[in-house]
Amino acid sequence: MTLPIEIDVWQGSIADLEVDAIIIPATESLFMTGPISSAVKRRAGDAVERDAVAQGPVPTGSVVVTGGGALAAPWIIHAVVVGHDLRPNADRLDAAIGAAFEAAAAMTLTRLATTPLGTERGVFPPAEAAAALVRMVRGRAEILAQMHSLVVAVGNPAEAHAYRVAVEEVRSTA
Numbered sequence: 001m002t003l004p005i006e007i008d009v010w011q012g013s014i015a016d017l018e019v020d021a022i023i024i025p026a027t028e029s030l031f032m033t034g035p036i037s038s039a040v041k042r043r044a045g046d047a048v049e050r051d052a053v054a055q056g057p058v059p060t061g062s063v064v065v066t067g068g069g070a071l072a073a074p075w076i077i078h079a080v081v082v083g084h085d086l087r088p089n090a091d092r093l094d095a096a097i098g099a100a101f102e103a104a105a106a107m108t109l110t111r112l113a114t115t116p117l118g119t120e121r122g123v124f125p126p127a128e129a130a131a132a133l134v135r136m137v138r139g140r141a142e143i144l145a146q147m148h149s150l151v152v153a154v155g156n157p158a159e160a161h162a163y164r165v166a167v168e169e170v171r172s173t174a
Helices: 035-044 046-054 090-106 126-139 158-174
Strands: 006-011 020-024 064-066 075-080 111-114 149-154
Touching: 006 158, 020 064, 020 090, 020 149, 035 046, 046 064, 046 075, 064 090, 064 126, 075 090, 075 149, 090 111, 090 126, 126 158
Parallel strands: 006 149, 020 075, 020 111, 111 149
Antiparallel strands: 064 075
16 A cells, blocks of 8 residues: 655754644644754744643543644644653554644645654654554555645654655665
């Protein structure tokens, strides 16, 4: 089975991308204090965090959607993968990725960008997070059918390599 959407890996800040929505990691409390969410908040504005926090707290494996503030992307999907316990849990990772895709589909979005989810504080290694993302893209083909593209915005060459390998493995077996 091939991937239902095009996946591109791009090294840079997700806050720079002009897409319909960005998917970023979030904590259960939804305060934007992690490195990625802080960088997004600086670009989007404080109102985004206030909107997110007002919808929480939420359990791991879930998402909250806010406006994009001053970003080019009009929406932010805050995905809660890693709990306060900082323990890797593949079910929570899959649930959060799936919930993010479902939220995007419900909003009829066609161009998404995500950062590596689950890698916050080293909970999941990039290769495991990349494999989970690709697995969920394949497993959610029916809800992703309306979408055109997914950009994975990575922060370093090691993450870029892990995501490119995961995507190529699927392409080569199709």
